[in-house]
Amino acid sequence: MFLKATTETKEHAPSYYAASANWQTDYPQLEGDLTVDVVVVGAGFSGVATAVELCERGYKVALVESNRISWGASGRNGGQIIGGYGSDPSAFRSSIGSEGVSIVENMGSECVEIIKERIEKYNIDCDLKWGYCEVGLKKRHLKSYREWAEEDPAIQLLDQAEVKQYVNSDLYLGGYYRQDWGHIQPLNLCIGEARVAESMGAKIFEQTQITRITYGENPAVHTDKGSIRANHVILCGNAYMGNLVPYLDARVLPATSCIIATEPLSDEQLKQTMVRDVAVCDSRTALDYYRLSADKRLLFGGLSNYSGLEPSNAQAIMQAKMAKVFPSLRSARIDYSWSGRMGISVRRMPQIGRIKDSNVLYISGYSGHGVAPTHMTGRILAEAVDGDTHRFDIMNKMFHLPWPGGKLLRRPAMAVGMMWYKMLDAI
Ligand SMILES: Cc1cc2nc3c(=O)[nH]c(=O)nc-3n(C[C@H](O)[C@H](O)[C@H](O)COP(=O)(O)OP(=O)(O)OC[C@H]3O[C@@H](n4cnc5c(N)ncnc54)[C@H](O)[C@@H]3O)c2cc1C
Incomplete structure (x- = not known):
């Protein structure tokens, strides 16, 4: 590559x-x-x-x-639109105390409320849709969902057959759905x-x-x-x-992620892929994330690269990833392909x-x-x-x-770290 x-x-x-x-x-x-x-x-x-x-x-x-x-x-x-503010606020208990942890945890739902209220208050046209699924490829993912569901009543657990009522792919063992997260045209x-x-x-x-x-x-x-x-x-x-x-x-650390957008999908293609118009993430570190646009294209993202660079054939790699989830889209036309940088702390x-x-x-x-x-x-x-x-x-x-x-070694060091996580993802 x-x-x-x-x-x-x-x-x-x-x-x-x-x-x-x-x-x-x-x-x-x-x-x-x-x-x-x-x-x-x-x-x-x-x-x-x-x-x-x-x-x-x-x-x-x-x-x-x-x-x-x-x-x-x-x-x-x-x-x-995914709730939560940072990964695991409880890891900071020694520096911010239990009250601090609970304040940061509450910010995780307030952030979603802010978007909802702002769009309503100012009537912003941005294709807002509610509904989110997280889907698992490993038994350990399903175990985490069961634990989270005990803490969070918004989580509705889905078995393998139920996942297919949202995302029609043979790849996933199960997942969960929540109505209070969703997606927008950012x-x-x-x-x-x-x-x-x-x-x-x-x-x-x-x-x-x-x-x-x-x-x-x-x-x-x-x-x-x-x-x-x-x-x-x-x-x-x-x-x-x-x-x-x-x-x-x-x-x-600036890390790169890539997204492709297909041509608008027909009703038949939608039945074979995105049965419900929800945002979807899988549970791996190097995850796939996808959803439909307002005009029913599949926007399929992933390929996080911690070297800050992107593969020269990113579109082809993303297309292959998408086909793994939805084989019926193997030859769907790709109308857009782009990448962006996110800041990792x-x-x-x-x-x-x-x-x-x-x-x-x-x-x-x-x-x-x-x-x-x-x-x-x-x-x-x-x-x-x-x-x-x-x-x-x-x-x-x-x-x-x-x-x-430092500036010279942090990217290669992180890229090696990411390879380690990709290996764990595969186990
Ligand atoms: C491909 C991709 C997919 C993602 N998907 C999701 C997702 O589905 N859900 C989710 O929650 N998060 C997602 N993220 C992360 C999310 O997009 C970012 O966390 C968020 O947008 C960060 O916003 P920001 O305003 O802090 O930074 P940015 O949106 O990057 O904005 C920074 C701006 O500062 C400007 N700037 C920089 N330096 C200067 C300067 N010196 N003078 C003037 N202007 C300057 C830049 O031009 C830029 O426009 C994704 C990120 C990427 C890259």
Whole structure:
């Protein structure tokens, strides 16, 4: 398998989402100097949700994006609304206490509520559908589902035959269904939310890359054509921020994942594949995730690559993976194929904190699961700016560890780690 670096332009990746966007955003570039209450850097879900929450609280906000609104992971992902905030909050009990653990656990359902309420309140057109299935290929997956179902009444266990009433594949031994998670067209949600922030007075700039930050009580961000000074700077560049802040760069591993979109499926093809219009993940570390689009294409994702590179034949590999789950789609036409980068943190928990005791705050590292959690983060950051730092402080207490191996070795080290997990997946 040959790996290559992804070629990026300043316009959206050639995804199904870009092709079905409700409109093309065209905000101006920053020129000159500006002063606001809060400047948010990066306009994916983290940045846009933060801007909305701040505008709702009456702050003057500037939102600055290198490329287009939702150009990064937020406009390219699987669109699956999955609850939970980070992997296993209880692992942090020694640093945040039992109250902290239960607060973070509750954030796992609040994040989904935020999306639901925002779409309803502002009438955002983004193909929202409820319903989610997790499906297992191993007996140990089914054992985990039974344990989770004892704790969580939302989980409805499915045996092998019942899974087929949702996902018509011979691959799975069983699974579970829940009605309270689902899927959306992520780019349309993100640009819709940006329009909401704009309508409340946010100043939005696209094709404007922040190249330098001045820290301190009244920090500022700078581009080659201007600057914005504010009481707070919030950094939401995540896996796409490069070395702007070396402290953050050391704590985020950009990993690549790929998605293909088929041609719209006929009723007969749907019967043989996606019987119900739900979001689906399998339970492996190197998982397949898939769902239908509004026009009944299968959007099939996977191939997480921790080297940050993608195979040169990614589309063919994804097609083969899809055919393994749904043999009847072996020769379905593929209309779109794209990839994106997600930020992985060492402890698989979103990292929220403050740089050097300054008023520069940050978020990064959702570790592949961010559509809903980013919305929670927006609320936590807005609360902190607004003087309520309770939830921010809990998140900030979780030590944000740098990736071992430094810039040179962290990717190969993680790629080896991922190979280990793929081996375990296969057993
Ligand atoms: C292929 C793929 C599939 C996924 N599927 C799912 C899924 O189904 N469900 C789920 O929950 N999660 C999924 N995720 C993860 C989820 O998409 C992310 O966790 C989430 O979108 C992160 O949002 P963000 O706003 O933090 O980062 P991003 O969306 O990456 O946004 C960061 C933005 O910051 C901008 N930026 C960076 N540096 C600068 C700078 N210096 N100046 C100005 N702007 C800057 C970038 O251009 C970018 O637009 C997936 C991720 C990928 C890549």
